[in-house]
Amino acid sequence: MIYAAIGRFADEKIDVTEILPILERLMFRLTSDNRSAAIAARTARTQTDDRADGG
Structure with a gap:
């Protein structure tokens, strides 16, 4: 995560x-x-899975 934040800074995105x-x-x-x-x-x-199964 640290490298990602520094990379975003280096790319001038943050x-x-x-x-x-x-x-x-x-x-x-x-x-x-x-x-x-x-x-x-x-x-x-679980509720989403139940609805997808028709239950």
Whole structure:
């Protein structure tokens, strides 16, 4: 992710000041408890699969 952010800066797609917020969001997401979000995603995926199967 760090290399991607620096690469985007090198390609002039983002400003250098945008790199730190990207890394802060990354660290937050990697270290936060995402159990509730995972359960919600799994439930939504199951419901979508059930509808696709005609159930």
